[in-house]
Amino acid sequence: MNLDFNEVPSPGYVVDERLLVKNLKLLKSVQDRTGCKILLAQKAFSMFALYPLIGQYLSGVASSSLYEARLGREEMDKEVHVYAPAFSDRDFDRILRVADHLVFNSFSQWDRFKDRVNHASRHIECGIRVNPEYSQVETGLYDPCAPFSRMGVTAANFQPDDLDGLSGLHFHTLCEQNSDALEHTLQAVDQKFGPYLKKMKWINFGGGHHITRSDYDVERLIRCIRFMQNKYGLDVYLEPGEAVALNTGYLVSTVLDITENGMANAILDTSATCHMPDVLEMPYRPKIISAGKSGELPYTYRLGGPTCLAGDVIGDYSFREPLHVGSRLVFCDMAIYSMVKNNTFNGIALPAITTFNAKDGLQVIREFNYDDFKNRLS
Ligand SMILES: Cc1ncc(COP(=O)(O)O)c(C=O)c1O
Numbered sequence: 001m002n003l004d005f006n007e008v009p010s011p012g013y014v015v016d017e018r019l020l021v022k023n024l025k026l027l028k029s030v031q032d033r034t035g036c037k038i039l040l041a042q043k044a045f046s047m048f049a050l051y052p053l054i055g056q057y058l059s060g061v062a063s064s065s066l067y068e069a070r071l072g073r074e075e076m077d078k079e080v081h082v083y084a085p086a087f088s089d090r091d092f093d094r095i096l097r098v099a100d101h102l103v104f105n106s107f108s109q110w111d112r113f114k115d116r117v118n119h120a121s122r123h124i125e126c127g128i129r130v131n132p133e134y135s136q137v138e139t140g141l142y143d144p145c146a147p148f149s150r151m152g153v154t155a156a157n158f159q160p161d162d163l164d165g166l167s168g169l170h171f172h173t174l175c176e177q178n179s180d181a182l183e184h185t186l187q188a189v190d191q192k193f194g195p196y197l198k199k200m201k202w203i204n205f206g207g208g209h210h211i212t213r214s215d216y217d218v219e220r221l222i223r224c225i226r227f228m229q230n231k232y233g234l235d236v237y238l239e240p241g242e243a244v245a246l247n248t249g250y251l252v253s254t255v256l257d258i259t260e261n262g263m264a265n266a267i268l269d270t271s272a273t274c275h276m277p278d279v280l281e282m283p284y285r286p287k288i289i290s291a292g293k294s295g296e297l298p299y300t301y302r303l304g305g306p307t308c309l310a311g312d313v314i315g316d317y318s319f320r321e322p323l324h325v326g327s328r329l330v331f332c333d334m335a336i337y338s339m340v341k342n343n344t345f346n347g348i349a350l351p352a353i354t355t356f357n358a359k360d361g362l363q364v365i366r367e368f369n370y371d372d373f374k375n376r377l378s
Contacts, residue, residue: 003356005289005330008252009367011270012352015047015335019248023212024057027244030211030218031059034225036236039081041207042068044241044336047353048075049365054244060100062207062239066091073098081204081239083129083170085150087113096120101237103127103170103204105152107159114165127168127204128153134188135173135181137208139282142175155192163199168234172206176242179220182209186224190231202235203228211243242336249335250289251275251351255327256306263316264301266323271305273312274348276334277341280311287332291317299323307346344373 008014027038037059040051048071051061060079061072072080082095083103092113095102102117102124104110110128117124131152135145144151152171153159173185182205190197197203205224210216225236253270272279279286294300294316301323305312314331323329342350350368357363 001358001361003362005250005252005328007362008250008354009352009364010252010254010328011268011275011349012252012354012364013249013334013339014252014354014356014362015050015245015249017050017053017248017355017357020050020053020245020335021057023244023246023248024054026212026218027240028057030221030225030238034222034229034236036225036229036238037079039079039237039239040072040076040244041239041241042072043340044207045245046071046340047245047335047365049353049355051076058244059237062241063099066095066098069095069098081237083172092116096122096124099124101125101127101168101204103129103168105129105150107153107157107162110162110166118165125167125202126165127170127200127202128166129170129172130154130158130189130193132171132173132185132188132192134185136177136184137173137175139175141281145173158193158196160196163196166200168200168202168204169193169197170204170206172208172239174206174208176210177208178210178213178215179217179224182224183220186227194232197228197232197234200232200234202237203232204237204239207238207240207242209238209240209243210246211240212246213243245335247333249333249338251331251334251338253329253331255323255325255329257325258301258323264299264323266301266303266327267306268303268314268329269306270331270351271307271312271345271348272314273305273307273309273343274345275305275342275351276314276331276338277343278337279314285315286334288317289330289332291319291329294318303329305348307348309345344376347373349373 039062055076063069081101129152137143297318300318303314
């Protein structure tokens with residue numbers, strides 16, 4: 001059975017489970033070969049309809065909030081790890097009911113909440129996030145080690161006398177990177193935090209590992225994991241988000257109108273700002289099936305969304321044939337950081353969420369309507 005994009009509601013996300021399973025098998029092979037544990041970072045991909053499938057391969061979820069932690073507990077029910085730059089009094093007791101691992105961003109947060117952890121009815125492993133002040137991330141928006149960063153404790157601010165009750169260290173410094181960047185980061189972590197690692201049970205390497213990208217050096221990753229296992233006897237956790245669902249999803253859209261103003265504009269039923277905000281935020285240019293760069297193929301269009309934001313523009317693309325009202329365009333790699341970040345600005349409807357697998361074909365998991373727009377307002 002083939003995935004026919006004409007069958008997908010427009011606009012609509014479709015996740016191809018065959019591609020997801022391919023990613024999951026690779027991640028599982030890293031777990032099997034090293035004994036490390038890999039968690040799904042839900043901030044990148046929270047399509048919980050697929051959590052039972054993901055849970056067959058991965059060890060659990062990484063969560064950034066009470067709601068993500070609850071989702072992971074309810075829908076996957078394996079290990080639930082939670083890290084946030086700060087926990088609130090209001091959420092904390094509810095987090096304690098669902099978390100297995102809690103990572104604090106500072107010693108002040110640890111001191112504020114440790115009694116509540118100790119009195120919790122369940123055993124919870126606690127860790128502290130460190131900032132090794134080393135990263136190869138070039139975009140400021142994604143660099144947790146930029147000057148004055150609020151993410152994690154630097155070596156100078158580390159409090160070795162406050163480690164009672166803490167069993168792990170966590171760092172997150174990568175963004176879409178290969179394992180050479182991880183190797184360099186580990187050298188910094190080892191050098192700055194080595195004496196404290198000796199007292200720990202586990203280390204969490206955070207996310208940003210592009211493990212399922214074709215040029216990723218898996219053997220080097222395995223050496224990195226073994227280094228921490230062998231030198232300090234640590235259990236190793238990784239919490240990639242992107243790598244789990246990388247290149248497994250599409251956003252299907254339809255041309256609503258074509259206008260002219262020095263160049264041809266095609267207005268789509270999907271919006272950069274509402275349905276793929278990272279295109280503007282990161283920013284990046286998504287691939288479209290059978291389309292080329294501006295001028296590469298005979299017919300070039302500027303593709304824009306249906307909102308009134310002038311900058312709701314996805315980019316300039318060229319096509320072999322002219323586009324017309326009703327033409328379908330398929331954006332690639334739209335599973336990650338898309339559904340989780342979308343919004344209803346301008347009252348634009350959210351795209352449908354669908355899956356495809358060889359046995360069941362296309363399945364519409366959810367379509368959204370006016371109530372979804374209205375329910376988040378008052
Ligand atoms: C603490 C933490 N863990 C994991 C991730 C997931 O990163 P990625 O989706 O790039 O793998 C992030 C992303 O921001 C993060 O901040």
